[in-house]
Amino acid sequence: MTDSSTASVEIYDSLPYYDDDLDKFPLLRQKVDQEFSRQSKPPSTVHPRVPPPYELFSKNPLLKAELERVESHQPFPSLDTVRYQLPTPSLPGTDDEWQTAIQNARSQLEHQRLRQTNLTLLQTYGPNAWRTQNYLLENTAKQVEQALEELKELTVEVNRSRKNNQTELGNQLTSLETRWTDLISNVLQIEMANVALDIEIDRLNKREAELAEMT
Numbered sequence: 001m002t003d004s005s006t007a008s009v010e011i012y013d014s015l016p017y018y019d020d021d022l023d024k025f026p027l028l029r030q031k032v033d034q035e036f037s038r039q040s041k042p043p044s045t046v047h048p049r050v051p052p053p054y055e056l057f058s059k060n061p062l063l064k065a066e067l068e069r070v071e072s073h074q075p076f077p078s079l080d081t082v083r084y085q086l087p088t089p090s091l092p093g094t095d096d097e098w099q100t101a102i103q104n105a106r107s108q109l110e111h112q113r114l115r116q117t118n119l120t121l122l123q124t125y126g127p128n129a130w131r132t133q134n135y136l137l138e139n140t141a142k143q144v145e146q147a148l149e150e151l152k153e154l155t156v157e158v159n160r161s162r163k164n165n166q167t168e169l170g171n172q173l174t175s176l177e178t179r180w181t182d183l184i185s186n187v188l189q190i191e192m193a194n195v196a197l198d199i200e201i202d203r204l205n206k207r208e209a210e211l212a213e214m215t
Contacts, residue, residue: 018167018173086101
């Protein structure tokens with residue numbers, strides 16, 4: 001019974017929505033900042049139990065080089081347009097030069113044929129594919145926006161609940177502090193009254209003793 005009741009008790013070490021001592025007393029804020037500045041800085045060495053950094057693409061030099069290029073903020077290399085040109089050999093030219101030019105022309109022709117085929121496929125199936133993709137993206141965007149709004153509402157509700165709870169607890173603390181001050185004041189008044197009564201009793205006892213001696 002005690003364990004279950006103890007486990008359900010919430011412990012608050014601060015009430016940021018209620019505690020405003022730092023705003024009321026600038027000197028207190030200055031002392032807090034000084035205390036923070038005295039705190040030790042985090043160690044520069046890594047803990048021995050922390051695993052070493054994992055090297056990405058250690059078995060793929062091309063991807064590793066591309067990752068290094070991105071990390072160093074280097075621009076992407078420009079496209080090589082030489083392969084799309086049709087240079088002619090200098091006249092009269094050798095047989096090898098003309099064979100190379102013919103192979104290059106055939107490659108360019110095949111490349112243009114593939115481009116024309118891709119454009120035809122894009123004109124035939126591209127619009128519907130783009131409409132479908134846009135529809136899916138719009139639905140995804142709506143779901144994300146709805147989730148964002150729900151999260152914002154939940155955040156506002158949590159902050160409102162925390163503020164109300166902390167304000168209520170702060171008012172209870174203020175009431176208890178006022179009650180404690182009143183009780184301390186009453187105790188001091190009672191102690192002062194007791195001291196006064198003791199003095200009066202001593203005076204009366206002395207007076208009684210004096211009267212007894214006179215008789």
